Amino acid sequence: MSRLSAQSRTPPARFASLTVLGEVVRPATLTVGDLRAGWEQHRAEVVFDCATGGPRRHRFEGPLLREVVLDAQPLFDVRRRKDRSRFVLAVSGGDGYRTVLAWAEIDADFGNAPVLLATRMDGEDLDVAGSQLVVPVDRCGARYVSAITRVLVGVWPEPGRKARPG
Ligand SMILES: Nc1nc2c(c(=O)[nH]1)N[C@H]1C(S)=C(S)[C@@H](COP(=O)(O)O)O[C@H]1N2
Ligand SMILES: [Mo]
Numbered sequence: 001m002s003r004l005s006a007q008s009r010t011p012p013a014r015f016a017s018l019t020v021l022g023e024v025v026r027p028a029t030l031t032v033g034d035l036r037a038g039w040e041q042h043r044a045e046v047v048f049d050c051a052t053g054g055p056r057r058h059r060f061e062g063p064l065l066r067e068v069v070l071d072a073q074p075l076f077d078v079r080r081r082k083d084r085s086r087f088v089l090a091v092s093g094g095d096g097y098r099t100v101l102a103w104a105e106i107d108a109d110f111g112n113a114p115v116l117l118a119t120r121m122d123g124e125d126l127d128v129a130g131s132q133l134v135v136p137v138d139r140c141g142a143r144y145v146s147a148i149t150r151v152l153v154g155v156w157p158e159p160g161r162k163a164r165p166g
Pocket of ligand 2: 049050051052141142
């Protein structure tokens with residue numbers, strides 16, 4: 001086809017994706033469609049404050065962050081709470097905005113917070129906009145990172161020598 005006719009068409013929507021990477025066995029790049037098809041969808045109705053704009057109310061749907069990250073197989077012994085509690089998750093948006101969670105905040109044996117990777121907000125699919133982090137336990141909206149591009153799994157490294165075993 002000619003260049004002119006190609007330009008006159010509406011450009012196809014680009015589907016956003018995020019990558020789970022870092023201290024994991026199986027890094028994965030996932031579209032919002034993958035997040036919808038691959039895991040049970042949970043719902044959250046939330047209210048959060050923004051320092052600059054006042055309170056916000058949103059309805060979200062999406063998989064639990066915990067389940068998506070567990071499927072990438074973080075390099076911890078899944079049976080050992082102390083081993084899991086060394087891990088952190090750094091979440092970044094397409095604009096470079098970043099925030100951090102402790103793995104223990106979302107681990108069922110610790111904070112058990114129902115943090116979501118949203119696939120839908122206020123009835124609209126996020127396939128083009130990208131997934132948004134939903135942190136219902138937060139009073140402030142600053143960790144609701146939108147247009148997520150990366151979930152980096154990190155670990156506080158083993159010390160050179162253990163002070164005490166276990
Ligand atoms: N990618 C990205 N996500 C972000 C931010 C940002 O600057 N970049 N700001 C955060 C802050 S401070 C708030 S309060 C909420 C605002 O969400 P809303 O205005 O869409 O309700 O988005 C959060 N998510
Ligand atoms: Mo904010």
